Amino acid sequence: MSPQPLIEVRSISKYFGSVIALENISMICYPGEVMCLLGDNGAGKSTLIKALSGVHKPDAGQILLSGEEVVFESPRDALDRGIATVYQDLATVPLMSVTRNFFMGREPTLGWGPFQRFDIATGDSTAQREMLNIGIDVRDPGQAVGTLSGGERQCLAIARAIYFGAKVLILDEPTSALGVHQAAVVLRYVVEARARGLGVIFISHNVHHAYPVGDRFTMLNRGRTQGTFEKAEISQEQVMAMMAGGRELERLTEELEGNHGAGNRSSRSKA
Numbered sequence: 485m486s487p488q489p490l491i492e493v494r495s496i497s498k499y500f501g502s503v504i505a506l507e508n509i510s511m512i513c514y515p516g517e518v519m520c521l522l523g524d525n526g527a528g529k530s531t532l533i534k535a536l537s538g539v540h541k542p543d544a545g546q547i548l549l550s551g552e553e554v555v556f557e558s559p560r561d562a563l564d565r566g567i568a569t570v571y572q573d574l575a576t577v578p579l580m581s582v583t584r585n586f587f588m589g590r591e592p593t594l595g596w597g598p599f600q601r602f603d604i605a606t607g608d609s610t611a612q613r614e615m616l617n618i619g620i621d622v623r624d625p626g627q628a629v630g631t632l633s634g635g636e637r638q639c640l641a642i643a644r645a646i647y648f649g650a651k652v653l654i655l656d657e658p659t660s661a662l663g664v665h666q667a668a669v670v671l672r673y674v675v676e677a678r679a680r681g682l683g684v685i686f687i688s689h690n691v692h693h694a695y696p697v698g699d700r701f702t703m704l705n706r707g708r709t710q711g712t713f714e715k716a717e718i719s720q721e722q723v724m725a726m727m728a729g730g731r732e733l734e735r736l737t738e739e740l741e742g743n744h745g746a747g748n749r750s751s752r753s754k755a
Contacts (some may be wrong), residue, residue: 486549490515490683491536491567491652498531498546504707505531511547511702511712513683518674521687522727523704529687531643532704533656537686538562549652555704564634567647569654572661574638578630579675582622585629586611586644614643618673639673646677654685659693663739671697691727694719703727 489512498506506528513519523524534540536547538556546553547581549565556562559569561680574671576585578690583604586706592603592610608625610706618639636657653676659667674697677684688694694701703710703726718726 487514487543489513489548490550491668491685492548493532493536493553494546494548494711496535496542498535498540498542498549503579504612506535506707507543509704509707509709510707513685515576515641515651515683516681517699518678518686518697520698520701521685522689522694522701522703522723524727525690526706527689527704528707530656531707532611533569533654533687536562536654539569542724553604566609566649566651568648568650569639569655569658570638570645570658576629578639579628582615582632582640583607583611583625584696584728586614586647587755590648598660614647615640615681618643618676619669633666634662635669638662638666642670642673642677646680648680650682652683652685654687656687657689658686659688660688667693689727691720691724695723744752 491513493509493511496506496509497504507676509528509532511519511521518722520696521529521532531540533647535542538559538561541555548554549567554565556565557581562569578590581646584607587610593600594603595601595662609737611625614627619638620639620643622636629640632640641653642653642658642685660673662670671693674684674686678697678699686694686698694713698710698715700714701723702712705727
């Protein structure tokens, strides 16, 4: 008997006037799985993220959490139900400390009523411990987030989501602006989140980053699905070919090789 999906999307559609943002999209994410949502710019990935995180209400279709249909009234509603979204801009404040960013809006407090104040000691120790759990040694949790690398800021946002009880973790292009080493740090933590039993929806247009950590792949193209595939069913090269731009890259490669060959022949004839 297969496990119940953490989140399921059934025939979701979203329109903006005459523009088709999403049409008849279905997707499932199970506990302990990385579902990769792939597509080029304009494929509909961002709109689907916003539907899952409570920003947009779908015009048609259903969203189910653990088998129960839900309608999100706001992003806070989705977050309270265990869906945490880490956007590309991370929603961190560079001039605020690591601890302040970790607990933003959910600070531990001391005292009561009008005398409540931020429990900075508890906050610092918790933020430092949770960051260390994912391999980021923050020696001073009071340091500004802007002093961290891009990969460390991504891991801070992911650690924050998991600490506050996320069951489904939606990652919006988490490696797009990172170097090789920093991207590897983030991808390792994606694998760690999967090992903890979370359902991870990994949104990307970079197949080289998504394929190694993904379990299943849903491809979008101009708001429509091109299918969902198990990793054993499809190779990395096939994924690239199916994504918008794959054929264009193949044609470009052929053109460049043709021009290179013609240039060599021209050079030899002159010689």
